[in-house]
Amino acid sequence: MGAPFDISYVFTFLPKLLGTLGTTLLIVGCSLLAGIIVGFLVALPRLYKVPVLKTCSEIYISFFRGTPILIQLFLFYYGLPEILKLIQVDMTRTPVLVFVILTYGLHTGAYMSEMIRAAVQAVDKGQVEAAYATGMTGVQAFTRIVLPQALGIAIPVFSNLVIALLKDTSLAFTLGVMEMTGKAQTLGSLTQHFIETYIALALIYLVISFAIEKLLLLAERRLLRHEKRSTAEIRSFKIHKNWSYRRIIAELGPGKGGAGL
């Protein structure tokens, strides 16, 4: 299958693939932004238990988490123009990239809202009560007290979501978007050096996700700098459960006991 393996092609393909890195990052960036906005809008009714909206956002989350992103891509690409045709909106000239970003945005939004919900609920209720006691309004308490704390708790999950999103963008080629995977397939069939292209492709993805992980780890350290670092103390006094308790709630490894087995 294809031409014989030649490692030097990996290096010639790297710069060619990097040329389309912009498109991939554009998709990631835009859908991340859309996802955060959607995530907040969807999480709020669930956090404040707004009757009808709560059910709507639950159905939304269930759908986007319950179906594969690939199916969602096709569904939006083919379905949205037909639905919008009913209300006299013509979408035939809309670029594919818009559909892709929209789908990824909504998909990430569902996961973001779960993340936001878990992080906000992980903030001690006493914090909000204390904020109210000092005379803050609901909005003030949320933006000044809850949000900064929730942000630090949410970062590890956020980091996973961003990396998952980056990897999911490799599916955009199915709709004909020329991002990295699409480019790799063209390069592969052009030169018949499939293995080398995909190795180069994998390397680029690996480096980017590694960088994202490290960057967000730094952000986490910065945001949680007011928390205690030492875990020894927490283990001996069960009342100081802040740190480990929050981690469990935010669906992270609690890292309790067992280390070293």
Added chain:
Amino acid sequence: MKLDPSFIWTAFVQILSAIPTTLYITVVSVLIGFVIGVAVALIRIYRIPLLYPLAVGYVTFIRGTPMLTHLLLIYFGLPVLIDGLAAQFGWSFRSVSIPMIGFAYISFSITAGAYMSEVVRSGLLAVDRGQLEAAHSIGMTTPQALRRIVFPQALAASLPNLSNSVIGMLHGSTLAFTVSVVDINAKAQIVASTNWKFFEAYLAAALIFWGLTFLIERATSVIEKRINLYNRGGVA
């Protein structure tokens, strides 16, 4: 092209025939992935020399690259490797005799293995160290203690993550269409393009996936209730 609600049902019935393929891919990759995951997790926890950096590299590479690239690398790389070895050693086996779905099985198992290893590892670390020490103190060997004491508890602790991984693999199996395996997604494409009704077909496929995911979640919550019986707390 107008929306045709009745076709959703037609497509639904036609796509149903592809469910077994999707489930086969999911189940096989989850099972093999679980075995790989346990092995990798143990290597990482016990820091076995030589194997440890390999295991870390494997998990980092797989988790840092999209599932699609694994599939494509296996699909294009494995035949070259096998044919090369076969020519070298004079085997009669040729890569042509690997069925298409075999590539999906192999690649998805490798993918699942890396994710599973993280799930298993966090589960094992969630079991209190005292449990292992207590098992040692009543005279169990380490394999005994792992099998009888630690693994059951770790399984209970990692069940939610496990179910997420299964759902992830179920959704990931849609990629199998790139190696021309007819799973739910590929079947939806076929139904869509033969009838020129894309929206309806994909809607039916989405509904099927939604249903399957829902079933997995239900099943997990039932198992979770059963498996955590010992952990109720309180008296009696």
